[in-house]
Amino acid sequence: MGRIIAITNQKGGVGKTTTAINLSACLAEAGQRVLTVDFDPQGNTTSGLGLEKGNIDNTVYELLMGECTVEECINPSVQERLDVMPSDVDLAGAEIELLDMEEKECILKKNLELLNGKYDFIIIDCPPSLNLLTINALTAANTVLVPIQCEYYALEGLSQVLEGVVFTMYDSRTNLSLEVVENVKEHLNENIYKTIIPRNVRLAEAPSYGMPINLYDSRSSGAESYRLLAAEVISRGEEI
Helix, strand or coil, X not given: CCEEEEECXXXXXXXXXXXXXXXXXHHHHCCCCEEEEECCCCCHHHHHCCCCHHHCCCCHHHXXXXXXXXXXXXXXXXXXXXXXXCCCHHXXXXXXXXXXXXXXXXXXXXXXXXXXXXXXXXEEECCCCCXXXXXXXXXXXCEEEEEXXXXXXXXXXXXXXXXXXXXXXXXXXXXXXXXXXXXXXXXXXXXXXXXXXXXXXXXXXXXXXCCCHHHHCXXXXXXXXXXXXXXXXXXXXXXX
C-alpha cells in the first residue's frame, strides 16, 4: 500500500485544493503513480485535473453509497501516471446518508485498501470542515498535510491533528508573511515542510484551464515550488 496523504484544514481559502492538485501532479511528474481523491463536494480538484463534473458516471458519492466499485470510480486525469476519484455536489448529501451505515468512518479506508499497492501515493482533498467526510479521509490516511496561509487568522485551529504543515500564499514583500512563518516554526518546527508556496498569479489561473501548474506554466515559481514540495514529500517517505 502506498502512502495516503489527507490534505486538510478547517479554514477554507488556504490553498488546500491548490496543494492537492499540484502536489499530485508534481509527484506524478517525478515518476510516482498517484491517485487523487476529491473528497470535497465543491469538486474543484476534479475540474482542476481536467474532468468535467457533469459528465462523470461514478463519483466518490456513488462509492460511499456502495453503488460502484473503487475501480469504477477511478478516472484518468490530464496527466500521465495521475488518476482521479472525482466528486460533485451530490457528495454534500452523503454525510446524512452515511449516519445509519455500519463502520461509517471506515468506508473510504476499506475501498482504498482494495487497490492493493497500485499507487505510490494517494492524495485526499478534504472538505474545509471536520465532518464525517473528513473523518473518513483521516481514518484512511497515514499522513496529514495542513496547508496554512501566511496570515494570522490561519493560525486558529492549528491545534487539530497534525503531521506536517506547508505554508501557502507566501508574499515576500510583506512582513506579515514572515512573522506568521516564524511564529509557527517556534511551536511546530519538526512538523514543517521546508518548501514555501508563494503567491503566484499562474497558480490561480491554472484551475480554470483544467490543468495543474506544471502543465499550465511549467517554469512559473508556483510549479517550481510544488516540485520542491513533491521531492520533499517523497524524501520524507523514504525516511519512515
